[in-house]
Amino acid sequence: MRSDRGPSAPIGLKLAATGGLLFLHLPILLIFVYAFTTEEKSFVWPPPGLTTQWFAVTWNRPDVWQALSLSVRVAAISTAIALVLGTLCAAAVSRTKFFGRETISLLVILPIALPGIITGIALRSAFALAEIPFSFWTVVLGHATFCVVVVYNNAVARFRRTSGSMIEASMDLGADGFQTFRHVVLPNIATALLAGGMLAFALSFDEVIVTTFTAGQQQTVPIWMLEELIRPRQRPVTNVVAMVVVLVTLLPILAAYYLTRDGDQIAGSGK
Amino acid sequence: MSLDAAMPRATAPAILPGSGGVRGALSDIFWRRPQLLLLLMLLPPVLWLGIVYIGSLVALLLQSFFSIDEFSGLINRQFTLKTYGDLLQAANLDIILRTVTMAALVTLASAVIAFPIAYYAARYARGRWKALFYLGVMLPLWSSYLVKIYAWKLILAKEGILTWLLAKLHLLWLLDAWLSLPIVGGNSLSVSSTGTFIVFVYVWLPFMILPVQAALERVPGNLVEASSDLGASPGQTFRNVLFPLALPGIVAGSIFTFSLTLGDYIIPQIIGTSRLFIGQAVYSQQGTAGNIPLAAAFTVVPIVIMGFYLWGAKRMGAFDAL
Numbered sequence: 320m321r322s323d324r325g326p327s328a329p330i331g332l333k334l335a336a337t338g339g340l341l342f343l344h345l346p347i348l349l350i351f352v353y354a355f356t357t358e359e360k361s362f363v364w365p366p367p368g369l370t371t372q373w374f375a376v377t378w379n380r381p382d383v384w385q386a387l388s389l390s391v392r393v394a395a396i397s398t399a400i401a402l403v404l405g406t407l408c409a410a411a412v413s414r415t416k417f418f419g420r421e422t423i424s425l426l427v428i429l430p431i432a433l434p435g436i437i438t439g440i441a442l443r444s445a446f447a448l449a450e451i452p453f454s455f456w457t458v459v460l461g462h463a464t465f466c467v468v469v470v471y472n473n474a475v476a477r478f479r480r481t482s483g484s485m486i487e488a489s490m491d492l493g494a495d496g497f498q499t500f501r502h503v504v505l506p507n508i509a510t511a512l513l514a515g516g517m518l519a520f521a522l523s524f525d526e527v528i529v530t531t532f533t534a535g536q537q538q539t540v541p542i543w544m545l546e547e548l549i550r551p552r553q554r555p556v557t558n559v560v561a562m563v564v565v566l567v568t569l570l571p572i573l574a575a576y577y578l579t580r581d582g583d584q585i586a587g588s589g590k
Numbered sequence: 591m592s593l594d595a596a597m598p599r600a601t602a603p604a605i606l607p608g609s610g611g612v613r614g615a616l617s618d619i620f621w622r623r624p625q626l627l628l629l630l631m632l633l634p635p636v637l638w639l640g641i642v643y644i645g646s647l648v649a650l651l652l653q654s655f656f657s658i659d660e661f662s663g664l665i666n667r668q669f670t671l672k673t674y675g676d677l678l679q680a681a682n683l684d685i686i687l688r689t690v691t692m693a694a695l696v697t698l699a700s701a702v703i704a705f706p707i708a709y710y711a712a713r714y715a716r717g718r719w720k721a722l723f724y725l726g727v728m729l730p731l732w733s734s735y736l737v738k739i740y741a742w743k744l745i746l747a748k749e750g751i752l753t754w755l756l757a758k759l760h761l762l763w764l765l766d767a768w769l770s771l772p773i774v775g776g777n778s779l780s781v782s783s784t785g786t787f788i789v790f791v792y793v794w795l796p797f798m799i800l801p802v803q804a805a806l807e808r809v810p811g812n813l814v815e816a817s818s819d820l821g822a823s824p825g826q827t828f829r830n831v832l833f834p835l836a837l838p839g840i841v842a843g844s845i846f847t848f849s850l851t852l853g854d855y856i857i858p859q860i861i862g863t864s865r866l867f868i869g870q871a872v873y874s875q876q877g878t879a880g881n882i883p884l885a886a887a888f889t890v891v892p893i894v895i896m897g898f899y900l901w902g903a904k905r906m907g908a909f910d911a912l
Binding site: 327333339363364365403404411426429436448496497541544545548549565 | 613614616617618620621624627628631632634635636638639640642643644645646647649650653703704706707709710711713714721723724725726727728729730732733734735736737738739740741742743744745747749750751754792795796799824849850852853854855856859860869872873876882885886889892893896
């Protein structure tokens, strides 16, 4: 009965799978429509008219620009810290077997496995106990902590594929440890680090729960959006910002996917 | 003459001299003592995570054994179980029960919606379609969390697209009937528990799809064919072959959906009723109420629940599916 040229799916399964994917994507597409609506006071559908004026209005909003600039700075510095810590940890865990290795993996994964609110309140109460005032750096501290895991995951997967004999060969040919790192190890793990770095950037750029606990007056883009969600002041500007945020986070994800798609483990599958 | 040009290369030593200086010395030390290199590599991340993260976590948990002076509002730094006693008040138990019920329902619904997507992607999608399915799950997973919630605020609003759609289909009576029900109903979907439930399912769904797909990828296709060759109906094949093999993946996915729902305080705050969830209780206790001990005790609840959950999941082999 069945042909051997690969099975075709039952119609019910096709419908359920398509329906599921539509359920995942339609709400995000809706954001793009709302960015152009002429309606200011409500979320009325269908939009009474379409306009691009809100892009100009948003462009001239200093608070949006300040939030964006803060988010980018926090994400950049957190990513840099996470890259260093995550790579060191991955190199140590994958190159050698030592006592407590499993504990180290757990330690890295914990900040993202426990609900964000626990990480957030733990950091906040620690800052309070240590009498550290909230600042740009307390936000970075929180973000870097949970960004380590994405860099670590990507780097560990790549180290596992990189053969240790290449490093030995390099040493045998007379390169010292630093030269080996620079000319052999780094080129091998570069794309994995780039992918991990981009994912860490996207993760930090989007993070809101830990940020609400570690920020004082600082407003990152997600904090700005949260304020607008709780007390809407200017809905059209929020619509435009939401659309820009979708685009800004999607580009690094696509790039990370293309950088690591040939590997055995694709970046981002464990957020 | 032409030989001269080649000479330097030929006479270059096969083994370079050591680079010398501090750098060379360091390199030699690391080569002779790999333990030292390992220690130096591990020190920064372990110090960072150990001090910043574990330190904060332990400090928080210790504070749950302090209590708050109800008159002065000051924190009394003496060991007591009084705060845990407060946690067991009816109002707080209500919050815990509500959150756990929601987390269980969200997990169940995510599993039901995720299965067909994961199964199709694992068994039928090939080549470009496979990549499309993968990105189709990854992009919503990584899209901004707040934007996703915002999108649902637009959809569920009284004047929004869902009401419009139902009106076109002449099904508004159904929505009104649902909203008039106790507990799940409300003034509009965006201020009802149903709305909270839908948004939770939407936001955590990709976390369920990926591990279920990973588990199903490992089920050989001929197993399903063998089952139907032996006379099993599709329903029987699902119950007796596919589902048991997918279960570790479902359990792995449920770790995320369950844990994330337990700790979330933003979704029920933006889309939902005024009845609190654990996350909101923690947030208001530490913020407006200034009762850090009770907030800390509240955070112990999801940690303990997740501890048991992970222990059970590990016994079911769910970690192999991650």
